[in-house]
Every structure is written in C-alpha cells, then in structure tokens.
Amino acid sequence: MPTAIENDTELKTSFPLTPQSTLGALVAIVRNPLDALPPSIFKEPLVFSKTAGEVKVYLADPVLIHEALVKNADSLGKGDQVRRALGPALGEGLLTADGAHWKWQRQSVAGAFRHDKLVELQPTMIEAAERTRNRWLENGQGTIDIGHEMMRTTFDIIVETMMSGGHGIEVGKVETGISDFLRPTGWTFALGLVHAPEWIPYPGRGKAKAAVAFLRSSLLSVIEARRKSPDDRRDLVNMLLSASDPESGRTMTDAEIVDNLMTFITAGHETTALGLIWTFDLLARHPEVESQVLAEIDAITEGRPITAVDVPKLVYTRQVFSEAMRVYPPAPIITRTALKDFQLGEYLIPAGTVLIVPIYAVHHHASLWQDPEVFDPGRFSSEAAKARHRYAYMPFGAGPRVCIGSAFAVMEAVAILAVLLQKVRLAAIEPQPPKPVMKVTLRPNKTLGMNLVLR
Template sequence: MTQPARPPIAPSRPAHPIRVVPPPRPLSVPGLLRAVIRNPIEAWPQVVYEEPVYRRRLAGRDTVFITDPELVRLVLVDHADSFGKADAMLRALQPALGDGLLTADGERWRWQRRAGSPIFRHERILGFLPEMIAAAERTRDAWLARDGATIEVAHEMMRTTFDIIVETMLSGRRGIPVEAVERSITEYLDSTSWNVAYALIGAPRWTPYPGRKRAERARDYLRAEVLRVVAERRAAEEKRPDLIGLLLEASDPETGRAMSDRELADNLLTFITAGHETTALALTWTFYLLDLYPEIADRVRAEIEAVTGGGSLAPEHVGRLAYTRQVLQEAMRLYPPAPIIARDALEEVTVGDVHIPARASVLLPVYAMHRHVRIWDEPDRFDPDRFAPEAVKARHRYAYLPFGAGPRICIGMSFALLEAAAILAVLLPAIRLRAATAEPPSLKLRITLRPGAGLPMRVAARR
C-alpha cells in the first residue's frame, strides 16, 4: 500500500512517523552505557527488530531480548512465577514507589492486586465516564479560548488525565498541585536511565550520578504530597468507596494486618503516576499522528459524529467508537507509552528452546516488537486498520503488548482505553491541532516513551 498523500506543513517536516534509528551492530560496552544513559532505546541493535531472540553477556550476566510472541507468552504467562520484576527497574522506581503494586513481587504483590481490583471492574469504570468527559470538556473549553495559540500537547494531556485520576481514584481530592507533580515526575524519571545503566554493570545502589540530588528532592516532594492525602483520609470520619477507601479497608490475607501509611503512600503514588502519565502519552502521540494523517483524523471525526449525532458526547457513546479505539491502539503500537517490560530470572528456566540461566535479565522490548519485521507488514506505517477485528484475530495475541500480559498485566487497561477514547471524542470534533514547528519531536525513553522536548502544536477551532 502507498503512503497516504498529505499536504506538507513545513518543508523539512517528514511525512512518515518518526522512529528510533537503531545501531546496525551491537555497541561496545562503553558505547552501550553511554546510549543507555542518553536514551536506553538507542542501545537496542538492529537485530532486536529482526530476530526472535538476541542475547548478550554483560558484567558476567546474560541479557536476553525476546520478541517472538510465543516466547513472550511463555515468559509472561506460563512461566510467570520463574521471573521477578527486573532489578534495573526496581532500582529506578522503588525509591519513589516503594513496594506498591507496580514494584512489589510475590505475596506482597498478590494482596495489593486483590485489594485494588474492585475499582477496575467493568461497571465501576463505566461509572467514571461522566468525570472523564467533564475533564475533557474543561480542556476543550480552555483550548477554544486559546484559538490560534501554541500549546504543549504532552503537558495538556498530563493535566487532563491527572484531573481524571484524582477525580476518580481520590474522590476529587483537589488541591494536589498538578504542575509541581508533573515537574517532579519528569525530574525523577530523568534520573532513571542512570539507575538502569548502573544495574547493567552491577554498580551498588548508592553510586552517585549527576542529578541525583534533584531526583531525590522530587521524590521527597511527591511522597510528602501523598502522605498528606493519606493523613487527611485517616482523620476523616466519612468512608468513601474510592481507591484510598479500598486500600484502607484491605487486610493482608496471611497476617490480617491493614496497610501502613507507607504502603498506602506507595500505592497512591503508583496509581497516580502509572495512571495518568501513560494515558497522556498515548493521547499525545495520537495527536502527533493524526496531524500527519489528516484523512484518518477525518475518519475518526466522522465516526464520532455518527455515534453522537453531532451533539455532546454521552457516556453510552464511548463503547461504540470502534475506529477511534483502533486509532489509539495503532498509535500505541508505534509509540507504546511503556516501551519495555523487564524481568529477572529467579531460577534457571527453559522457554521454548531458549535456555535462561538464573539471574539472567530478560527484556521484552515492546517498542521493537511493535515494529518487528517478522510480525508487521511495513512496520513504520500508521494504519489503524491493523486493529480491525479480523486483522486482530489473524495475529498472535502476544504480538501486541502495550499493557503487558499475564498476571502482571496493567490493572488500568480498560480504564485507560475508555478514558483515551472519551478524551479524543470530546476534543477532535471541536479542535484541530497542527504541528507548530518544522522540527519533528524526538523519542526519549525514561521508563515511559516521551517526546524529548514536548510536542508543541497550534490550536485551530473547528466550529
């Protein structure tokens, strides 16, 4: 199929979605460390995009990249108990998130997962739609008031999804300053690639690195904010059926004890960060792609118009936006907000014909899987029809992993998909966003996949 025609916005702006250009051959150890610190995704060699398995030995330890969907299934599902969260990820995230749901393993993980699950049941999530739509409408109105201005889309989407997470999970506990939280998350995440690089060479956790003090200040600020929320709720008479309410009520099935303030803070911070940044990035990359492919944007608008009859979006409309959802899924294929899933082997294990020694690092490079030449036709092309029901049925279930899989699959998956579709369906009919600069965004992996210097776009009101 040919690339859809598109009028150029600026002479130097490429009409194809941007991608990371991988090193043609594996890097030397010093080159690899430099790449990991700069942008870990630039350290993955070309072979990761072409072969089902690639292994390398580093500091006496095996690193195994797996992209074959069947092997991925074996790692994440069948042999899930043989793997734990990767030391590199834990070093990067535990200073902020402690032993919350994302970073805990074993029994500690299991009871926290059980405690948080009721709020993610289907009917419960549907009940959050009015808040999701209202937050999107506030963003739409703010944008309409700035017709012709340039906005930073990643920041705008973070604000919108932050509003939603606070409204739905913390019963609208306003007063958490979004700007300061967003800045602190960015400052904290900025330091994470040092932790990942140090983990690769087995350096101790206390090893200094540039920006460590700033990252620690950011972490202290974030933890103080959530501890304040915990203290307020403990002091409040009234019980509320939100996430904090559920966690306050939960008791460990083995010991019967309730969560400590520290455990509550670990989980609140986990849900606040994991629950808004990823969805905001999925939407940010979607806006970038819809600008490159205006005919696809038109098709999404036509679907929204057909479903809403041209009126306001109502909660019952969102489940009927099938093509809108396909667009989001395809955007998350090209730009998965969580572009790598990392595990360490807890024991020696053989998956398919791949032998994995105990302690080996097993990397599922989601970004590379989503552009793998053995899985996708013309992998760099944006084509939401790849997610039409028949096309999905014809593909291996584990070829597409934006939310992970197996017992550690994202607990917020349905929440995120509904939320993102609702936000698009409110914004797209009212507004068109056009790239504000000729320079395309860059791709930066800092646990999540961000546009390196944000995504400036110009607002144009449509009616």
C-alpha cells in the first residue's frame, strides 16, 4: 500500500520479488558470494529478493546508488553481516564502526591521506617496488607466484608508510594469517543470513581465530613499544595514539588502536595487491595493451630509475589499472542495513532492510557498459570517463564511507607497475584466466603462477 515520507510523495511499500531459493543462496554464498547474486542484477537497475524470509535490495543503478550511499548515508549502517564477518578481526575500527564512533576515527586519520602527505610517501612506494624487482632480477627468468609477490610488496609499503616500518612483523605469517581469516567468510555470511547463533562451528573457524589472535597480538606489541618510547613521527600509529574524541575527550584504548591498525594493514595492502594481480593477468592476455604500457613507461622514464615526478605522467598505465579494477573489483560487494525508513526511488525502504551494492555487477552491467566483458583501458580516457555517471564505476565505494585510501592505492599501483614493467614482462602460464572468487575481496580461484621474462 502506498505511503508518504516527508513531502507527501506516494511511495511503494511492497516490492516485486525475484524468487531465490534460500538453500541455493546459502550454498552459493559459502562457495562464492558472486554466484549468489540474482542474475537479473546484471541487467536491471534494482532487484528485490527474499531469502530466509527477509527482503534484500540489490542496487545497480548509479542514480539509486547515489541516492542510497550518498544522500541517505545517515540512514544506513554497516549492519550485522559486516560485523559478524569482520568484527572478530577489525573490532570497531574505521571500516566496521558506525555513527559518531566512525566519524571521530575518520577525522583522526584523514590527515594521513591528504594529497601533499601522499606525495611525500611516493619514494617509499617506489623503493618497495624496487626491492621486489631486484629480487626478481637476482633470481632471473622463471616462474613466480604473482599473488605472493604483490602481497609482499604492498605489505612492505603499508607498514613502511603507516607504521614507519615492519617492527619485526613477518610478512609471510601475516599473509597466511589474512588468508586463513578470509577463507571461511562465506560461512560467516551464510550463517549470518539465517541468523544462526555465532557459536555455531564451521570449517576453518579454528584456524581463522588463531590467525586473528596472532595478527592482533603482533600489532599490540608495536603499540606497547611506541608507548614505551614515544617519538614525533607523523605516521598512523602516532595519529591513533594522539587522537581524541571531540565529544568525550577520551583517547583510544590499545584495543581500539589495534582495531584500526588491523583495518589499515588488511584493507590497505590486500586490495591493492589483488588489483595488481588481476592487472598482470590481463596484461599477459592482451599483448596490444601491454605494448602500449611498456611504450609509455619507456617514453616517460627514458631508461632512468622511476621517480615520484614520473608517476602522475603515466596516464595510460593508470587507465589500465582502472580498467582491471572494473573487470575485477577488489572489493566486489558492499552491504548496508537501513537504520531507519528511507526513500529509494519510488519505494519506501523499511528500517532493518539489507541493501547490497554489487560493485561487480555494476561494473559488468549491460546498460552501463558496452561489451562489459571486454578489457578496454580506453574506457578510462578522460573524455570517455566524463560521459559516464560517476557511480557507474565505483571500485572504492561511494559517499562518506568511500575508501579513505583510494588515492594512496592508485598512486602505489601505478608506481609498482612502472618500476616492475620497466625491466620485466610477465607471461601467463595457464591458457584460461583464473576464476574470480569472493572471500570479502576478489581473489583468483587458485595460485597464480606467471613466467618472468626479462626485458
């Protein structure tokens, strides 16, 4: 029955439901949540489906995405699903917190991501990429695990830039820890969907718990060391140590600082690494694009070592990274829960409804992209980008909860591509590209080996 909100607009309160079997959805979510998306969301602007007795709203129309994530941001929270899946590791850090607790944390760290600050970090990004490249050159031609290599490089960058060094944290152990934590997240999403009690066991739960305990205790020792010997570095650790809530005046507890360091370390290296892994696979399968990237890098650098000044000039390389994140968005689905009733298009969405923004489906949507499955960096020329709705492309989300590290990530990715591709090319080993599987982030379904070819 139609109802009114604010300016007497007639709003619909019953939804045209797309049937979805709860069991089918649960099985798909455990295996790969991308397979649980209603197929019609790749063609329609908006899909309502009912699983486990609850309506879920899938949004793919950029106008509706803007209306929900930007205009109605205050009516939305991260919700129970996100808290269940990520809360054990990230507590109530910046990614998972809501309301006033989110806001003061965001304001406390915003300074670390200002443009001038990021420019200062560029040499550190370039040096980390050079360490990876030198290791490759020492080992010579052969096969590398590009997943491991990119995780290692971006981890090196995040701990150097945000924590002024790794403080003895072992990258290999962190990488395994994060994978162990993320592996069973399909189960946490599926169990959350049917509101199963949180103690219910599922495969991988014990390993995930141990991984979180290891990661959190490693970071706690970093904070304890910093409290014992304070210094005046303007890095993230010191920003968090000195942050104070404008309302209560209180500072963060050690556990809250760990929540945020965990957030920045995981959100800040795994996503960029995945963007790069997919970029290298796509380049290897599109020699014409690869040649153009190599030509651009050679023309800009003329064989000299890459410097911070070169990075913004690598326009085509940046287009390639953007297009790779369209085809394979590292964060493929974001969700919200309505905290109060709000208007979405012609509908009144009641409090408690779960909203799903399948970035992956937006990026492959038949009405937003021509030949969406084709890899074409030309889509990101400045003219082509101007002709699109801003939210037809949203690898970093939208609205006040947009990724705080988006500029950091792009700068870092372009620098890494330039430093590596100046001296090597990577060739695919398998004839078919890997399948993307969502484990919170979008990973290849198997270890991705690539052949290193010296240039």
